[in-house]
Amino acid sequence: MNVEIIAVGTELLLGQIANTNAQYISRQLATLGHNCYYHTVVGDNKLRLRDAISTASKRADILLFTGGLGPTEDDITKETIAEFCQTSLIYHEESLRSIESFFQVTNRVITENNKKQALVLDGATVFMNHHGMAPGMAKEVNGTLFILLPGPPKEMIPMFDQVRDYFMQTYATDGYIRSKVLRFFGIGEAALETALLDLIKEQTNPTIAPLAGDGEVTIRLTAKHKLEDEANHLLEEMEQQIRERVGTYVYGYNDETLASKVIELLQQRGYTLASAESLTGGLFGDSVTAYSGVSSIYKGGIVCYSNESKEQLLHVPKEVLEHDGAVSERCAAYLAKNVREQFNTTVGISFTGIAGPTSVEGKPVGTVFIGISVQGKEEVVHSLKIAGTREQIKLRAVKHGLYHILRKLEE
Amino acid sequence: MNVEIIAVGTELLLGQIANTNAQYISRQLATLGHNCYYHTVVGDNKLRLRDAISTASKRADILLFTGGLGPTEDDITKETIAEFCQTSLIYHEESLRSIESFFQVTNRVITENNKKQALVLDGATVFMNHHGMAPGMAKEVNGTLFILLPGPPKEMIPMFDQVRDYFMQTYATDGYIRSKVLRFFGIGEAALETALLDLIKEQTNPTIAPLAGDGEVTIRLTAKHKLEDEANHLLEEMEQQIRERVGTYVYGYNDETLASKVIELLQQRGYTLASAESLTGGLFGDSVTAYSGVSSIYKGGIVCYSNESKEQLLHVPKEVLEHDGAVSERCAAYLAKNVREQFNTTVGISFTGIAGPTSVEGKPVGTVFIGISVQGKEEVVHSLKIAGTREQIKLRAVKHGLYHILRKLEE
Structure with a gap:
């Protein structure tokens, strides 16, 4: 109609x-x-x-x-x-x-x-x-x-x-329409489209509709067929072709989010999580606590927005703060490890960086360090440059953090 | 035109x-x-x-x-x-x-x-x-x-x-157009309109346009006049009439937010702030750190999502957690006071409540306690019932918290 x-x-x-x-x-x-x-x-x-x-x-x-x-x-x-x-x-x-x-x-x-x-x-x-x-x-x-x-x-x-x-x-049509959204992280829309250009150009059934937003890209596949099984089969076949090319960037389907995937995975493993947030100011905790029942895995966190709180509440050595600065790989590692210990959890994550609009410690806006500490393992720190406004930098840092927890747990 | x-x-x-x-x-x-x-x-x-x-x-x-x-x-x-x-x-x-x-x-x-x-x-x-x-x-x-x-x-x-x-x-007009948005909190759109019904019905110059969203209501006043001073005067006069009726709910103008007003007021007074967030999971910290330069007043917070963290990191007595529960007036008071002391700030705020979708401790969804502790003063706890989804309850709790900080500091 x-x-x-x-x-x-x-x-x-x-x-x-x-x-x-x-x-x-x-x-x-x-x-x-x-x-x-x-x-x-x-x-x-x-x-x-x-x-x-x-x-x-x-x-x-x-x-x-x-x-x-x-x-x-x-x-x-x-x-x-x-x-x-x-x-x-x-x-x-x-x-x-x-x-x-x-x-x-x-x-x-x-x-x-x-x-x-x-x-x-x-x-x-x-x-x-x-x-x-x-x-x-x-x-x-x-x-x-x-x-x-x-x-x-x-x-x-x-x-x-x-x-x-x-x-x-x-409006029951004389056929079945089946639709599925593939969710990507870590690849831009243009790069994704280039990788799938021939598939997108030839698209008729299923149709392939990419959409970018908030540092993520999704692809909606929509198939039509007289038979329900065949409509589903068309979807599966196309998903398979896409995954062969860019499968490493796929993290979920439909309404799943990086946060919901992290929660699901932690629950499956019986793991718990705590966060130390400087850059993101609480946005990581907010994203995770958007889901009900999350208190079984998310124990809480410390928003360490001042150097005093990094030193006194999260025991980052004064020498690290003075020599490397609060926005540094070493600081991120201490924050992740120590917040995990403070909250007695399996996993600890930390965010430190420059959200802008002005640079700090001589480090440019968008400089971000994300620390991940898993019980019994060495801390890992991811060093990133994130483009965008203050709000975008905070949001994308949280998404990168969630993505790296997923990848770390899937190792 | x-x-x-x-x-x-x-x-x-x-x-x-x-x-x-x-x-x-x-x-x-x-x-x-x-x-x-x-x-x-x-x-x-x-x-x-x-x-x-x-x-x-x-x-x-x-x-x-x-x-x-x-x-x-x-x-x-x-x-x-x-x-x-x-x-x-x-x-x-x-x-x-x-x-x-x-x-x-x-x-x-x-x-x-x-x-x-x-x-x-x-x-x-x-x-x-x-x-x-x-x-x-x-x-x-x-x-x-x-x-x-x-x-x-x-x-x-x-x-x-x-x-x-x-x-x-x-289109060089023969007059001036002046516009101003009044921002309200703590009053619904319908109640606001009822209070201003005669003004709205008679509106010609200035026009009065209410708009609701996310627990806030705004009113846009737009005046036209040949003389610039007169256009401004028309706006002021109407604002005065509105303030006489519902002035207690006005917190700001145009693009101001509850968070930006709190930050401005704390900066003026030379005060500092820390937050203890259970219910809101970090959203308060995120809302405040949306503004650059906020580190001079916001020192950080503790996301105390588990009872252990309330007890161990924020020293809520075990007896309070067992007798009153984590969602209680006494717990909110301890959280606000102790987070203020931990971060050594002038003001401490706490959020505890039931975001839903299911009730906890026998308390219904939407039960919210907000504690405010100001150095040298007795803690105050606001007990609220907030309607809405999990996301709305978190967001509205944060806005109520910001609003109560404003009111407390203006006492």
Whole structure:
């Protein structure tokens, strides 16, 4: 089918946020085999939203809206679509209860405008919102399918699982679409594309879509076939070809992350982990503790942002700090070893470096040392030069650290 | 004037990249005092681009295009606009020389399709591309202004300086536009809007635009006036009215964050800070170390993710951990006090709680205790219930912590 994504929100037209929802949804539509020919952004204005709906309904089969489902006066998406379709809005009981319980949990009294969020188009299929209050919905009117999703990506993205199921059921194709994402670390997008250029140029089935972001590259393979087994087989065959060329850089599939892989591997081995963070300031610990149940393997860490804390809490010899400096191979080795001992864990990791924007100790921005200490083994220190902003340097250092733990444990 | 931003590129419709250009340009237009009512994204398809131009030309005075100016077959923006406007494309000599020199520098031979990039609409004002090859341009046809800019943000953003100058010269307004963002914490979007409902409903000058995200709410005020002083005065007057009602929740302006305000305040006072993070796993440290030069005030912290680390590294009495539990008011108080002493700082902050998805120690998900210890004062512990996902609970706890440091220091 032919889908138009319509994002509703004056904040988009003022440039307060980027329309990342359209990007996310477009990727999903491509995987589902639907075409998207236009994205439209329109403000919280009834007249212009109506015009946008009218224009889109003439050129698309499915109008997919994001935003404007909230409690305030300028949230008008549902109301405008209801008017356009000459249908009414009714309360969705389950959503209303969910909103009420949200207010109970936080000990607040529900206001009338918050109840408004539980209104849905009469007869619509409702998508529950497990990360916020306003539900999503889908309803066909005169051959056009209207899909309404909330604007905040933290609500919209998890809800899209329900939309995907709805699409699969509603538009059952006469074949199977199977998709798989391969995740790479340690290779750039251009180098990866060059290594796979002939495969990418010849791609038809499976299609091969590389995507770069945050120092990682992914490749999404999508295969279609009348038979489910054959669709899976096409994927496997292509993955095999790719792995033969660049397999050493593959660390996982789909929604896996370097952190989730490290946690999985440590859990399998019965190992534990502690971190000493100077450069990264706590970002490593934050990345690891993003996963529930991680306390069985991650015991904690020390954010040693000052030289005093490196010396007093992590026992880096004064001589090392004075002679080599805090940003040095020897300092990284001491930090990794000593944090492991302090927390009594199997593995210790340390980060020290220059996040910028100015150089320190005469060392340029992007100088990074990552120490890894494994019980019973000699410490290893990886010396890196990382390009980017302060935020990127911190993030990429954490990813390199996780990657090197994986490689070290796989030795 | 009324501007529509049209991004041309199939990669946007496939979700390979987000339309960050539209965000950047929208912000610039708002500052320049021009209205933007629609963003459109269309693929590298002549027919559909023509339709998009036709639709946009009926509803906007200025059509601002990004993308499709490059050398390849599917770069069709210039050609399609030339056809639509019945005008011709001619070589821009300076751009052609610039492209030729680009090839000389990299020791490559210029190809015909690269020369194509120097073609511009006949009679257009040309914007030189100092970061790539394809120039931008502006040309008015039958009362509609067409502005064409390259797609890569690294070329488009620096080129926009020339566009800004062009706008200033072409549309010298008879007035000044002044804008200011007020940042709130501790109040929801709905509650804020309810408190300001009459002001928002009557808004004309200044306009009042609330926006919620990540547990914070902002309000953008935008005033217009012939006299610069009066535009500023309108802003101040409205800010005063808003502050009279909800001033206790205002923590900053524009791009300030809770973390940047805390850092600023600590620096002013000559204070230092250390953190003990259980719940937040390092996110507090990461948030503070996002700012350069922070090492003068932030000495570091301990990520005490295990009970052993709370006991051994932060000296929480065993009796407290056994009787009250790790997620308790008393534990938070000990953590804040002892981390401050360990790092020898003026202020210590601690986070302990249940990030979910499952309850621990019989305490429900979202239970959070934040301890604050200031040298020479009794510890204070804030007990909170935070709704949301694991990630949201961590993030909001950090923001509450920063907010309470601000309030504590302002006492």
